[in-house]
Amino acid sequence: MSTPATFIAHIGLGYWGKNILRVLHEFGVLHTACDANPEIIAERKVTFRGISYTTSVENILNHPEILAVTLATPAAAHYQLAKRFLLAGKDVFVEKPLALTVQEGQELVELAEKQKRVLMVGHILQYHPAVMRLKELITSGALGRIQYLYSNRLNIGKLRTEENILWSFAPHDISVILMLLEEEPVRVSATGGDYLSKGICDTTLTTLEFRNGIRVIFC
Numbered sequence: 001m002s003t004p005a006t007f008i009a010h011i012g013l014g015y016w017g018k019n020i021l022r023v024l025h026e027f028g029v030l031h032t033a034c035d036a037n038p039e040i041i042a043e044r045k046v047t048f049r050g051i052s053y054t055t056s057v058e059n060i061l062n063h064p065e066i067l068a069v070t071l072a073t074p075a076a077a078h079y080q081l082a083k084r085f086l087l088a089g090k091d092v093f094v095e096k097p098l099a100l101t102v103q104e105g106q107e108l109v110e111l112a113e114k115q116k117r118v119l120m121v122g123h124i125l126q127y128h129p130a131v132m133r134l135k136e137l138i139t140s141g142a143l144g145r146i147q148y149l150y151s152n153r154l155n156i157g158k159l160r161t162e163e164n165i166l167w168s169f170a171p172h173d174i175s176v177i178l179m180l181l182e183e184e185p186v187r188v189s190a191t192g193g194d195y196l197s198k199g200i201c202d203t204t205l206t207t208l209e210f211r212n213g214i215r216v217i218f219c
Helices: 017-027 038-047 057-061 075-085 102-115 129-140 168-181
Strands: 008-011 030-034 052-054 068-071 090-092 119-121 148-151 187-193 204-207 217-218
Touching: 008 168, 017 030, 017 075, 017 129, 030 057, 030 119, 038 052, 068 204, 075 090, 090 217, 148 168, 148 187, 168 204, 168 217
Parallel strands: 008 030, 008 068, 030 052, 068 090, 090 119, 148 217
Antiparallel strands: 187 204, 204 217
16 A cells, blocks of 8 residues: 655644644654644654654745645634635645634635635534434434424533633534534524633533524533
8 A cells, every 4th residue: 555645734732733643643644743832842752753843834834745734723823824824725624613703714715715725624523423323313304303402511621721612612512503404593692601711711601593493502
């Protein structure tokens, strides 16, 4: 079996980024790994060998052999980084959320279309076997008419000090809900509390209402 060409760069080697790093390394398609923290790079080098490491995004932007990038940086950096790499003519896989505003998200989608580049968001739950099976049951009518959906995350998990929990977890729920129902809500409301880090919500409650009467609540 021939070895795949190494043409992908990965940016962000921290809490979740190390998982993407591991998968790309196992596939043998990783050219360069990047993180702003030299200590994280030194730690990753011990396990993931045979690739280049850098703290500079510029080294990836200007590298002719790198045709695609994966981004696992803090959410606030997604829009700017994705935009720069699309303009550089590279395909982009970005962890959720794509951007922090509708306008920025639309701009990236339009830019990808204009540049004829792939732009994909890492909504991992859409590919989970249980979710795919649930989609089959809904589409076939086996569950009847859907009237109400409820999603509840029971484990607070990693304490977030950089971004709103709505940006960290809600995109997963929203992507699954929209995929299952195949329509967009007509009304959205969300409230949250910043109990652990002032100014950064660590709990939220979101309600979606759809034109056909379906209501969705997740927290």
